Amino acid sequence: MISYGVYQLFNLIMLLMLIKVLLSWFPNIDWFKEPFVSLRKFTDIFFLPFRKIIPPVGMIDFSPIAAFLVLSILQTGICKLLASFGL
Secondary structure, X not given: OHHHHHHHHHHHHHHHHHHHHHHOOOOOOOOOOOOHHHXXXXXXXXXXXXXXXXXXXXXXXXXXXXXXXXXXXXXXXXXXXXXXXXX
Protein backbone atom coordinates (compact mmCIF):
# COMPACT_ATOMS: atom_id res chain seq x y z
CA MET A 1 0.00 0.00 0.00
CA ILE A 2 1.27 3.43 -0.93
CA SER A 3 -0.23 5.05 2.17
CA TYR A 4 1.76 2.69 4.41
CA GLY A 5 4.97 3.50 2.51
CA VAL A 6 4.35 7.24 2.86
CA TYR A 7 3.57 6.74 6.55
CA GLN A 8 6.87 4.92 7.06
CA LEU A 9 8.75 7.59 5.09
CA PHE A 10 7.43 10.25 7.47
CA ASN A 11 8.47 8.04 10.40
CA LEU A 12 11.99 7.75 8.97
CA ILE A 13 12.24 11.52 8.52
CA MET A 14 11.08 12.12 12.09
CA LEU A 15 13.52 9.49 13.39
CA LEU A 16 16.41 11.28 11.66
CA MET A 17 15.19 14.56 13.11
CA LEU A 18 15.10 13.01 16.59
CA ILE A 19 18.63 11.66 16.16
CA LYS A 20 19.82 15.15 15.15
CA VAL A 21 18.15 16.72 18.19
CA LEU A 22 19.66 14.16 20.56
CA LEU A 23 23.12 14.51 19.02
CA SER A 24 22.95 18.28 19.42
CA TRP A 25 23.28 17.74 23.18
CA PHE A 26 26.84 16.47 22.67
CA PRO A 27 29.18 19.42 22.07
CA ASN A 28 32.11 17.27 20.92
CA ILE A 29 30.40 16.17 17.69
CA ASP A 30 32.06 17.61 14.60
CA TRP A 31 29.12 18.59 12.36
CA PHE A 32 31.52 19.08 9.42
CA LYS A 33 32.46 15.38 9.15
CA GLU A 34 30.42 12.50 7.77
CA PRO A 35 27.88 11.17 8.62
CA PHE A 36 26.97 14.20 10.72
CA VAL A 37 27.19 16.71 7.87
CA SER A 38 24.67 14.71 5.82
CA LEU A 39 22.35 14.38 8.80
CA ARG A 40 22.59 18.12 9.48
CA LYS A 41 21.94 19.07 5.84
CA PHE A 42 18.95 16.74 5.60
CA THR A 43 17.31 17.77 8.87
CA ASP A 44 17.95 21.48 8.35
CA ILE A 45 15.53 21.30 5.42
CA PHE A 46 12.79 20.74 8.00
CA PHE A 47 14.15 22.86 10.85
CA LEU A 48 15.24 26.06 9.06
CA PRO A 49 11.76 27.33 8.08
CA PHE A 50 10.69 27.10 11.71
CA ARG A 51 13.93 28.68 12.96
CA LYS A 52 13.08 31.74 10.87
CA ILE A 53 9.69 32.00 12.60
CA ILE A 54 10.51 30.84 16.13
CA PRO A 55 13.66 32.40 17.62
CA PRO A 56 15.60 30.45 20.26
CA VAL A 57 14.77 31.26 23.86
CA GLY A 58 18.08 31.41 25.69
CA MET A 59 19.90 28.24 24.69
CA ILE A 60 16.72 26.33 23.81
CA ASP A 61 15.64 25.93 20.18
CA PHE A 62 11.92 25.24 19.88
CA SER A 63 11.92 24.85 16.09
CA PRO A 64 12.22 21.02 16.24
CA ILE A 65 9.02 20.83 18.28
CA ALA A 66 7.16 22.83 15.64
CA ALA A 67 8.70 20.74 12.86
CA PHE A 68 7.64 17.48 14.54
CA LEU A 69 4.12 18.83 15.08
CA VAL A 70 3.68 19.98 11.48
CA LEU A 71 5.15 16.76 10.05
CA SER A 72 2.85 14.67 12.25
CA ILE A 73 -0.19 16.61 11.04
CA LEU A 74 0.96 16.26 7.42
CA GLN A 75 1.62 12.55 7.91
CA THR A 76 -1.88 11.95 9.23
CA GLY A 77 -3.57 14.06 6.58
CA ILE A 78 -1.67 12.71 3.59
CA CYS A 79 -1.98 9.09 4.69
CA LYS A 80 -5.73 9.43 5.34
CA LEU A 81 -6.15 11.06 1.95
CA LEU A 82 -4.22 8.28 0.22
CA ALA A 83 -6.16 5.62 2.14
CA SER A 84 -9.45 7.20 1.11
CA PHE A 85 -8.42 6.69 -2.53
CA GLY A 86 -7.59 3.07 -1.77
CA LEU A 87 -3.87 3.58 -2.13
